[in-house]
Amino acid sequence: MRNLKFFEAIREATAISLRDDPSVYLVGLGVPDPKGIFGTTEGLQSEYGADRVFDMPISENAMTGVAIGSALVGMRPILTHQRVEFALLSMEQIVNQAAKWFHMTAGKKNIPLVIRMIIGRGWGQGAQHSQSLESWFAHIPGLKVVMPATPYDAKGLLISAVEDNNPVIFMEHRWLHNTFGEVPKRKYKVPLGKANIIKSGKDLTIVSHSYMSIEALKAAMIMKEHGIDSEVIDLRSLRPLDTKTIIKSVKKTKRLLVVDNGWTRFGVSAEIISSVTEKIFDELKCSPSRIGIEDVPLPSTRALAVHAYPTPSKIVKAAAKLLGLQIKLSKEQKKSDPLDQPDQNFTGPF
């Protein structure tokens, strides 16, 4: 099997979508530039033409409307933002327009649209380049929200998102772009709304998404060394949310820890814990627990930012507490906690 980096998987999925469907086009600030959105769009303009792959003015709100309008007359746009925060300028078009058209026209017009948004972290990016706002979008009926954690899922979910007939928010964590993984060359799809059990286990269920799924998996490996067998679910999609897989797992393990990629309060973890406790409260052995980004804006300095995020150590600690255990991590085990870059080899751009 061939290994690809996450960003290459995104580029390959985009290329396949452009190749297979003439109504697909790609637009975003910097899409055809020499860096090509962290490599995810590199070379696509020369391959598919300047009439299919576009740069755009810094008019995020209008450009989202433009993408919607083109979708109304038969196109399937992919719109990209280099950071989630730039997409905030287009919330009106995303929430009032894209999400609502199918409903308010009673199904007469659907909006096939993919909006890629990249979540930043580290290297001092601070308050306006590091926000994980997925729960904002997941709150809206009419939108789908997808967040791959592996290169394999990145390719398969992006192809599914482009072929989906609804507006899909496709969120990529910048720290995932350089991760490696097996990616088949062929065209394949990963269904939207299906979670993935990335490690099976029996002692507790850890639910996570996006980059935090990687941290959760690291934590699960450390726990394994301490004799704890945890099951890790990578959500892959927030909307539709695969509560069935979560509930089935928690029924088995009787314990639930949610590792949120975003802020802990009013977010994904609240939704998941509520969905579980509403359905199988009696089957839980202890109160569910959650861990996510601290309830603060993200500071630039690494001296503070490092404390804002969940880390494998913190996840292990939270999991041990659920099990009534105390785990002392070795120096080696603590090493997997990142400071302000995902690993030593990652040197930016951030």
Next chain:
Amino acid sequence: MDNKLIKDQFFQMLRIRKVELKISELYPEEEMRCPVHLSVGQEAVAVGVCSALQKKDIALSAHRSHAHYLAKGGDLKSMLAELYGKKTGCAEGKGGSMHLIDLEAGLIAAVPIVGSTIPIAVGSAWGNMMQDKSVTTAVFFGEGATETGVFHESLGFASLHNMPMIFVCENNLYSVYSSLEVRQSNKRNNIKIAEGHGIVSLKGEGNDVSSVYGVIKESISIIKKQKGPVYVEFDTYRWLEHCGPNDDDHLGYRKDKEVKKWKINCPIEKTKDYLLNNKLADEKEIQTVSLELDDEIEEAFEFAKTSPFLDKKHLYTSIYSD
């Protein structure tokens, strides 16, 4: 001037006026339970623009969309049923008065978030361009929308890619109760703003259907020749309140003199005088057609009133497309 055309435009305006006044009359029954933004007084822009477009051309509107919908050929029964919230409505009652749609007629959108359909119109023009379809897109908006950021962003992108489209600004001087004076500097000039984006800009008489028609015809030929968008502006006036069935002149936010001036400048009366003076129609013919329109409208209201609502289960339908 094309005699048949002006007559047809007159009766279209009359039909719109009659529909709007009937809505105004029946609204107190509280069966049309959605906000209505009536177009009384602004019929000439809608009819002038749409009669210059072809059926395959696309129009988009905003909150005050009834006239645009009807002028573009939108189905009357479906519109009224939508206002009554009925299953037979153009959006099965899910949209309401502010979300009229008739795809066959090319009225693809109306939304009440001021300015929001402007970029969507640019996108539909772009999408048609990318598919080599020869379609002109017209987007209606009020002067209030020119105050939004998205208006300027949209002009910029439409100009950049030479979109075959017409930006139609209806300046009715007020955004709800706020006059132009408190919203836009008197040194400002929207025509020049559009020109600054490299867009050809024209102005016509908003209450004169022939003037509107002529400006749009000219716009279409500019689009064909120069391959780019056109911005057009028409001054006009809404007779009734911003939202609702009544007039609200007692509130005093508009001067009596101003209201009177605009009512004398009625687009329908003006065209009627033209028809009579030029012997293109006589009172009798106008009376006959007028009665026919009354019948049509009455029948449409009856249809809307007697149509069923959607079943409860439809709360959960048409949210996602398969």
